[in-house]
Amino acid sequence: MVAVVAATRWWRMLLVLSAAGMGASGAPQPPNILLLLMDDMGWGDLGVYGEPSRETPNLDRMAAEGTLFPNFYSANPLCSPSRAALLTGRLPIRNGFYTTNAHARNAYTPQEIVGGIPDSEQLLPELLKEAGYVTKIVGKWHLGHRPQFHPLKHGFDEWFGSPNCHFGPYDNKARPNIPVYRDWEMVGRYYEEFPINLKTGEANLTQIYLQEALDFIKRQARRRPFFLYWAVDATHAPVYASKPFLGTSRRGRYGDAVREMDDSIGKMLQLLQDLRIADSTFVFFTSDNGAALISAPEQGGSNGPFLCGKQTTFEGGMREPALAWWPGHIAAGQVSHQLGSITDLFTTSLALAGLTPPSDRAIDGLNLLPALLQGRLMDRPVFYYRGDTLMAATLGQHKAHFWTWTNSWENFRQGMDFCPGQNVSGVTTHTLEDHTKLPLIFHLGRDPGERFPLSFASTEYQEALSRIAQVVQQHQEALVPGQPQLNVCNWAVMVSGWCVGGCPVPGCSHPPGAPDEPWPAQGGGGEAGAVPGLHPGPGPWCLSVQDSGCWSQATWDQCHTAPGLLQVPGRLPS
C-alpha cells in the first residue's frame, strides 16, 4: 500500500468543470451528499457480495456503476456507537459512545440510558451547514433521546424518525413505546400511530422513510446542496416490510426487508437521475454493524464468509458492505481494497463540501476521495473496540486480536449465540481472553474467516506484530478517551418525556409546541418506585448491563460493582 495525501481542495477544480455543480447563483457548489445507512445488514447480504439468492438488483447496479469496498469497517459492532462514529468521524472511545461499567462491554442507547452525544462533539451536519448544506436525517438517530441530544440541536435541519430502535410493543405507562418525530414534534409512537405487526412482519415504515427521502431530494434538487442521512431500520429485528414486499423473498422475512431497502434505494438513485442531479450527488451505502446472527435465520442477515456477527470484533461483526456512487466522477465497476471506516464518511463528506475536519481534536476518518477518484491506497489501521477495550487491530492484510470474546458462558448457555455454527478454538471464546502479550494474528487475504492463526514462531507473525504493535502504541499513547456516555441508566428519562397528546405516561409533560421548547425536559431523578413492576426504592435506577450499557435492573452501585448481575435472557441489545 502507498501512503498518501493530505486533504486537498482538488474537488473545487472538478466541480468548476461540472455544469451540474453550478448552483442557482451560477457559483460552483459542492455536491449533494446522500448517506444510506442500513441497520444490522451484513457484508454478505447483497448479491454483489455473494448472497446466494441475489435479490438486490438495485444495489448490485449501484456497485456496477460505482466503487465497491470489500474491506470497509464499522467503528463498533453495535449500532449507537457506530452511528456516533459516522457523524463525528471519531471512534466511540473518543466521542463517548461507550461504557466503563465493565471492560470490553458493548453498549448502546435504549430508552433508559441517560447519556447521548455531547455538545462538545462536532457533528457532520453541523459542519456541513456552515458550507451551506440543508441537512436531514430520516430514520434512526440513536445518539441519545434527552432534550439536549435532539438531532436538530446537532446540526440537522430536519428529522423524520425515531431516537431509538423499534423494539416493542411496550406498556405505554411503565415503559412507553418508542416515539417518532417530525423535526421537534413527536408525531406518534411505534406500534401505535406507526404500527408494526410482529406476527406478520408488516409495517409501512420503509415506505414512509422512502417518501421522506424522495420529497426532500425533490425539494432540494434545485436549491442549496443537501445532506441526507437515510438511516432506516427494517433489517433490524424485529424485521419488517410493507405488504408488497412481504413473502416475496427466497430468504424469508429478513429478505423481504432487504428487498424493500434495495427497491427504495433504486427509486432514490432513479430520482437523482430523473432530476439530472446524479452527477452532483455523492451517494454512499453501508451498514452500522455486522448481521445479527443471534436473530438468524428468520430475522438476521449474512456476514458471508466471515466469522461471527454483530456484537463481536471478528470480521463478521464489523466488516460492512460499502458502495460509493457518483456518476461522472467515480468510475463505474471499480473495486477499492482501501481499508475503509465508517468514520471516513465524516471526513470524505467534509472534503466534498470543501471543508477540512476540526483541527482541535483527533479525527479517525480518512478522506476516501483519493481512493475513489484516483484509485489510491492509503495505509491506515482499523481498530476494533468493545466498549473501552481495544480488542483487535488490522493493518494491511494482518489482523491482530489482543482480546477475544463473544459472550459469556451464562448467556451462551441461555441460547445467545453470536457465532452460530462457528467455533474456532481459542478464538471464539466465551470468556474475555487476554492475548495482549502474544496476540493472535490472522492474514485476512488467505484466511478471511479468521480460522487459522499464524504460527507465533513464523517470520510473518513477527513482522506483522511489529508493524501493528507500533501503530497501536501510537494510537494508545495519543488517545484521550471521551467521557463515557453509556454508563448510566435512569428509568425517569424514559417515563418523564416522550408523549403525544393526553400524556398517558406518569410525569410526562406537554408535547412541545415550538422549536424553542424542543423536547420535554427530563423529570429529574424520577420516581421509579412509582412505576409498576419495578423494585421500590429511591431513584435514580441503574439498569445494568450485559453486552449493553444497560440491561436488567440494578442499583447505581451495582452497575459499577457487578455488571451483568441481573440478566434478562432472550432480550437483546440493539
Next chain:
Amino acid sequence: MVAVVAATRWWRMLLVLSAAGMGASGAPQPPNILLLLMDDMGWGDLGVYGEPSRETPNLDRMAAEGTLFPNFYSANPLCSPSRAALLTGRLPIRNGFYTTNAHARNAYTPQEIVGGIPDSEQLLPELLKEAGYVTKIVGKWHLGHRPQFHPLKHGFDEWFGSPNCHFGPYDNKARPNIPVYRDWEMVGRYYEEFPINLKTGEANLTQIYLQEALDFIKRQARRRPFFLYWAVDATHAPVYASKPFLGTSRRGRYGDAVREMDDSIGKMLQLLQDLRIADSTFVFFTSDNGAALISAPEQGGSNGPFLCGKQTTFEGGMREPALAWWPGHIAAGQVSHQLGSITDLFTTSLALAGLTPPSDRAIDGLNLLPALLQGRLMDRPVFYYRGDTLMAATLGQHKAHFWTWTNSWENFRQGMDFCPGQNVSGVTTHTLEDHTKLPLIFHLGRDPGERFPLSFASTEYQEALSRIAQVVQQHQEALVPGQPQLNVCNWAVMVSGWCVGGCPVPGCSHPPGAPDEPWPAQGGGGEAGAVPGLHPGPGPWCLSVQDSGCWSQATWDQCHTAPGLLQVPGRLPS
C-alpha cells in the same frame, strides 16, 4: 418453480437464424462446446460470488455477459466421481464411480485403483462425435488409467494431460510419478519432465494447458464443431502457478493459481471473440467439488457462506460456481435459480448438438437450455451421495439430510478437518449418523449455511419432508446401481505400466508406438512382493480405505472386513 419441458430440437431454429452457425458447407451446424472444469475450486472463490479479494475479473466479466447459477451442484464431493458424472450425465452410483468397501465412503482413482469408466457407459465425447464434433480433453482425466480406460477409447480425439492428480513426487520405482500424455503417447511425468516445485509452488502446467486449448480452438475454429473439455488442476493441492502469477494474489498461493485460471479463461474467451466464433461457442464454467478446506488457508479455497467443504455432503462440499456464456444466445447479466447439476452439462451439450440422451439407461442430467434461453425453472431434485449412500436431497429450497458425517473421530483427531472453524451440533458429526427416520431439514434460502434445522413439529418440516420423501422413494425404487469401480486396488496396475523411454519401472513395457497398441498392457496380478518397501506376499494387493477407494495397504480380505484399518495420517485423497 414450474415443471418443464421435454428436450426439443428448438435449437435448430435458433442456429438456422444465426449466420455464425453456418459451417464451411453452408449447412447449419451446432455450436462449439467449451467446458471449463476447475479442480477443488469453491463456490466462494470468484469475485462475482463474493470472494473479498476480487481477483477474477475475467470470470466476473463472463458472468456479467452470461448467466450465473447460484444453485449449481456437483454430483459428488470428490473429483473422480464428479468427473465421471459430468461425462456420463449419470450419478456415480449408476456409472460405477463409487465403492462398496464401506458405507458412505468417498472414493476416487489414485494410481493403485483397478477400476475406471466401464465400456458400457456412453460418454459425452462419444456421442458428440456422432454429430460431427472434434473432441479434445486437456488436463485431468481421472476416470481410470488402465488401457481400457484411456480417454481416446472413450470418445476423445485428442488428449493432453494426465490420468491422475498431480500428487508427488514419488519414488520412480516403487511408486512412479504420474504420467502426462499426448494422445496415446506418454510424454513425461509430473515432477520429472513436467516439474512442480512444491517449495515455491511454481509450475508451468497451466500455461501449457492454456496453449493446448488455444491451439485447438484456432485449429478447429473454421472446421467442424468442437468439444473442448478443459480440466485443469492448479487449484488442487499442491496448488501451483507459473512465475508471472506467483506471489501476485492477496490470497497467497491458492489465489495465484486462481488468478492464472482466470487469466487463462479470459484469453480463451478473447480468442473466441477474435476468431468471431463467440456466438457459435457455448462455454460453461464450473468446478468438480467444493473447496478442500483441509488444505486451507495456504492451499485451499473458499466455499463462501456454506458449511464445510470437499468430501462432505454439506453445501460447501457440492455447491459450485457455475457460469454459462454464449453471446447472442444467452442474455447478459442473468441469474438463474435453477437447481443445476454437473450431470446437466452432458444433457445440455447433447441438446446443443441436436442429440437426445441415450434412452436405454437412466440419465440424471437435465437440458439447461430452457433455463438459459427462456428463463424457465424446472423442478428437479439434487441428490448428495457419499459412495453407495444417499446422504441428502434438495428439492426446491429444502434440503433433507438422511445421514450426516464429516470424517471419523480418528481422522479428525489426527488433524483432518473438513469443516475448520465450523461446528453445527448434531450436523457436522464425526460418526455416521442415521437420520433416515427423521431427516434434518434446512431451508437453504433463509439458512444457506445449514445451521438451523427446521423444527420437526413445524408444518414447513412436514410438508417439505413429504415432498422430498416422495422424490427420494421414486429415485431409490428405480435405481440400478452400477458395478462399483473403486473397490479394488492393486499395486501392479501402477508399476506395470506408464513408462517413458528406458523403462525404469519394474515390469514396465515399452512405450506405445501406435494407436492400435494404445497403453501398455497391465502386468496381470503383479508381483507386488518384488516392489521394494511393500509387504511380501501374493498379489493382488488391496489398498484400503479411509474416505477413499484405496488408501493404506491391506489385503483384499481386509478391504472388505476392516475398511480404514491402516490409515496414512496426513495424506489425503484427491
